[in-house]
Amino acid sequence: MSTLYLVATPIGNLSDFSPRGVEILNQVDQIACEDTRTSSVLLQHFQIQKPTFSFHQHNEHRKVNHLVNLLNGGTDVALISDAGMPGISDPGFLAARAAHQNGHTVTAIPGPDAATTAVAASGLPCDRYLFEGFLPPKKGRETRIREIADSDITTVLYVSPHKLVRFLNRFSEFAEPDRWICIARELTKKFEEVQRGQLSELIRIWEERESIKGEFVVIISGKSYSE
Structure with missing residues (x-):
């Protein structure tokens, strides 16, 4: 059983990012990003070097299968949006539902929204x-x-x-x-x-x-x- 982490990211000020959020992004195997270019600024700022892939509203249905395959293969994945909590007016609901349906753990790392x-x-x-x-x-x-x-x-x-x-x-x-x-x-x-x-x-x-x-x-x- 793997874990999908929904990690809240700052809505503007990078100083609002929680130490736990940084810890989880450094810990997981891959990071799903609403926009990999936007997320790269956050990841570089906190010196987080992990493989990323896009997971946004236009490819969410298609990428859910990829995300579930990763989880099924023993890979822990973090999902981050451009700002705020994934799933709240941002991609994330389908990923969380699919992870639950496939018997994986879903953990939300709280932060600003x-x-x-x-x-x-x-x-x-x-x-x-x-x-x-x-x-x-x-x-x-x-x-x-x-x-x-x-x-x-x-x-x-x-x-x-x-x-x-x-x-x-x-x-x-x-x-x-x-x-x-x-x-x-x-x-x-x-x-x-x-x-x-x-x-x-x-x-x-x-x-x-x-x-x-x-x-x-x-x-x-x-x-x-x-x-």
Whole structure:
């Protein structure tokens, strides 16, 4: 029986990588990477020299068989994404399921992820929250936005920079203008921002931005929340 390690990697600041994460990557036989070029920066920084292979959303179904064959052959494998915990809005679910189905051990090595980092910093209720990840690009998107607008608990979303203003404006069609929102950008990185305010105010602020770049997490309060 072999082990598949799901290793959380830093979401920006390399200093957030845990000593245990480094230890496991040095210990395993092979490392599956969402993007081998991106992961090479992390591996070189920590002087980790192990064979790598790609495991991303476009080849995940095909590479699961390769990964299982490695495990069946007695090889321990670590899976890392570009940032954060594998399987959370990143490849990883299929690998973990297949490893379990084939009788192998699946161990997660915890670390930072953008969702919990952002919701903790938001100042919005986080005793209960719904993680939506990325909304579907087309089919079902409006239904999900309506559900979020009608929800009584905090919702956490990942939003692409070029879709941020469009999302806020669309959300405003179903939610009150005084709905509390927090927009977290580039968490743990040099240009980190955590901006909190009411929906109408944040729409105005971000519409006035000349350019919108970076990784975004949007935290939306429940509809009954007020300050």
